[in-house]
Amino acid sequence: MARNSSTQTDIKNMLVPLVQAIGRSGKLIWLIVLIIAGVLLFRYFTSEKPTETTEYNTDLIEQQIKNVGKLVVTEGHYSQVMTYKDQQKYMMNLITFEKKALIIINADVTVAYDLSKVKYDIDEKNKTITIVSIPKEEIKISPDIQFYDVEQSTLNPFTGEDYNKINRKVKADLARKIEKSKLKTNAENRLVSELAKILILTNTMGWKLEYNNQEIQTENQLSKTLKL
Structure with a gap:
């Protein structure tokens, strides 16, 4: 039983950093998406309109x-x-x-x-x-x-x-x-x-x-x- 408990602890120790990394990556992805959207909107409003x-x-x-x-x-x-x-x-x-x-x-x-x-x-x-x-x-x-x-x-x-x-x-x-x-x-x-x-x-x-x-x-x- 002690062995199993130790194994579970090891798994938790491995998963927590991974989940945290994924969370940080998700925020980063959304940030990138927002930046791209902002650039596109800026170009749309500042570029020459079609004739x-x-x-x-x-x-x-x-x-x-x-x-x-x-x-x-x-x-x-x-x-x-x-x-x-x-x-x-x-x-x-x-x-x-x-x-x-x-x-x-x-x-x-x-x-x-x-x-x-x-x-x-x-x-x-x-x-x-x-x-x-x-x-x-x-x-x-x-x-x-x-x-x-x-x-x-x-x-x-x-x-x-x-x-x-x-x-x-x-x-x-x-x-x-x-x-x-x-x-x-x-x-x-x-x-x-x-x-x-x-x-x-x-x-x-x-x-x-x-x-x-x-x-x-x-x-x-x-x-x-x-x-x-």
Whole structure:
């Protein structure tokens, strides 16, 4: 029995240091694991992030600009009546040959902005879109001219030149009316509404929109800055 007791004591004496060593090794392993994890986290937060997000943002912005880049058309209709007269005088104005006509004009007018012609620059580093230039409006006048009560003589008939002159005068008169009407203003408002879609996108994504060396932050500011 004494022998067995001695053997058990020897075994205990051998196991205790071993268990203690394993315990110390376990703590060391956990310490190493924590150090490695810390290094990995440090590298993750301090290393350069991949550019996928920037590229995605840029692609999204370019796609939005393409969606905006359409033809914005505002239409109007005008009607007017005018009298055209022309006289040919002979023999020191003693003899006169007159021609005249009552003219009724119905005209369709369009004011358009081709937004596919908008030039812009994308600065990915500073997250800024700069509108470089906006195309001028395109005004198209399509008059329908009808002649009534035409009076002319053999020596002073209506000719092609008369019709061309009348057509030029009609378009000039309509152009003045368009300038005084709300047609151009309505067209500009539609232009602002379309470009405001880019402003909304940049604000949502944390980017900036600039035009004429100004940062555009609201649609109202955009409208004032875009006075063409």
